[in-house]
Amino acid sequence: MMQVIYPNLRLCLVSKSRVSEVLGRTYASENCSAARALEIVGERWSLLIIRDALFRGRTRFSEFEQSLHVAPNILTSRLERFVAEGLMEKRRYSEGAELYDYVLTDKGRELGSVIIALTAWGDRWEAPNGPPAEFKHEECDGAVGINVHCERCGSSVSLSAVGAYPGPGR
Amino acid sequence: MMQVIYPNLRLCLVSKSRVSEVLGRTYASENCSAARALEIVGERWSLLIIRDALFRGRTRFSEFEQSLHVAPNILTSRLERFVAEGLMEKRRYSEGAELYDYVLTDKGRELGSVIIALTAWGDRWEAPNGPPAEFKHEECDGAVGINVHCERCGSSVSLSAVGAYPGPGR
Numbered sequence: 001m002m003q004v005i006y007p008n009l010r011l012c013l014v015s016k017s018r019v020s021e022v023l024g025r026t027y028a029s030e031n032c033s034a035a036r037a038l039e040i041v042g043e044r045w046s047l048l049i050i051r052d053a054l055f056r057g058r059t060r061f062s063e064f065e066q067s068l069h070v071a072p073n074i075l076t077s078r079l080e081r082f083v084a085e086g087l088m089e090k091r092r093y094s095e096g097a098e099l100y101d102y103v104l105t106d107k108g109r110e111l112g113s114v115i116i117a118l119t120a121w122g123d124r125w126e127a128p129n130g131p132p133a134e135f136k137h138e139e140c141d142g143a144v145g146i147n148v149h150c151e152r153c154g155s156s157v158s159l160s161a162v163g164a165y166p167g168p169g170r
Numbered sequence: 171m172m173q174v175i176y177p178n179l180r181l182c183l184v185s186k187s188r189v190s191e192v193l194g195r196t197y198a199s200e201n202c203s204a205a206r207a208l209e210i211v212g213e214r215w216s217l218l219i220i221r222d223a224l225f226r227g228r229t230r231f232s233e234f235e236q237s238l239h240v241a242p243n244i245l246t247s248r249l250e251r252f253v254a255e256g257l258m259e260k261r262r263y264s265e266g267a268e269l270y271d272y273v274l275t276d277k278g279r280e281l282g283s284v285i286i287a288l289t290a291w292g293d294r295w296e297a298p299n300g301p302p303a304e305f306k307h308e309e310c311d312g313a314v315g316i317n318v319h320c321e322r323c324g325s326s327v328s329l330s331a332v333g334a335y336p337g338p339g340r
């Protein structure tokens with residue numbers, strides 16, 4: 001690979017989609033979908049911003065900032081990354097100032113299962129006073145859970161009965 | 171709260187279990203189980219170390235290091251944190267050198283559902299050549315999936331039908 005002597009110049013020469021490649025990936029040696037997911041949402045605050053968008057209906061910079069008390073430069077960086085990676089769409093809501101709604105796409109929304117899995121783990125192991133929040137099924141008010149199951153035999157699968165094997169994308 | 175003028179001195183005065191509190195939490199204002207989970211496993215490499223332990227049978231420092239190409243100081247820090255938080259147990263395997271197996275506890279193993287959810291998302295959105303790895307049910311060789319379901323009505327629940335409400339630990 002070409003040695004990068006003028007990294008800033010090189011950045012100007014590559015297409016937008018290759019920027020993250022040139023900047024370097026945290027888990028560059030990992031060909032793994034979990035690692036790839038963490039490249040996109042593994043930075044501080046990322047998943048909590050998605051959580052706020054998905055389960056608290058937040059769409060605006062000021063709403064995320066007030067809700068999360070996250071530094072503005074970090075929030076800007078995360079939202080722009082989500083837009084670049086297709087997790088959110090940016091929609092201008094003001095004709096005057098350049099103000100935007102950041103709206104989850106299907107790709108962003110589907111991180112909900114990751115957030116529910118993290119929450120379930122935290123509820124079980126790190127919530128001595130009980131769950132701070134509960135997920136409910138809007139249609140019947142039942143508690144929402146997450147489970148690992150076998151798509152062939154249909155049973156719930158304990159983690160000790162799960163093996164990982166090379167797939168087609170190896 | 172008392173202002174910390176001599177943080178290093180203060181560290182010496184507190185019990186081990188309060189160290190992370192004094193060092194400061196990333197998501198200090200968040201009373202949320204997902205945030206609490208991310209306090210423990212949200213740092214770079216954390217979930218990939220757990221993945222290697224759970225699905226690749228790694229237990230030793232050298233194994234994690236070779237598999238992940240992670241800097242030794244970071245690996246040391248993560249493994250010690252996992253032991254402190256009860257995700258792993260440290261078992262000496264050599265009578266000579268101080269060498270340890272790091273073995274997942276139930277608390278650590280149950281992060282498997284988070285890893286499977288992350289992998290499923292990455293497989294769907296970030297694996298153009300197909301999944302690099304596949305999870306299989308050891309008993310019947312079926313594909314393992316993760317699903318969000320309602321514990322009352324039993325149906326699979328789409329994320330748009332999930333609401334978050336204050337729980338007892340709020």
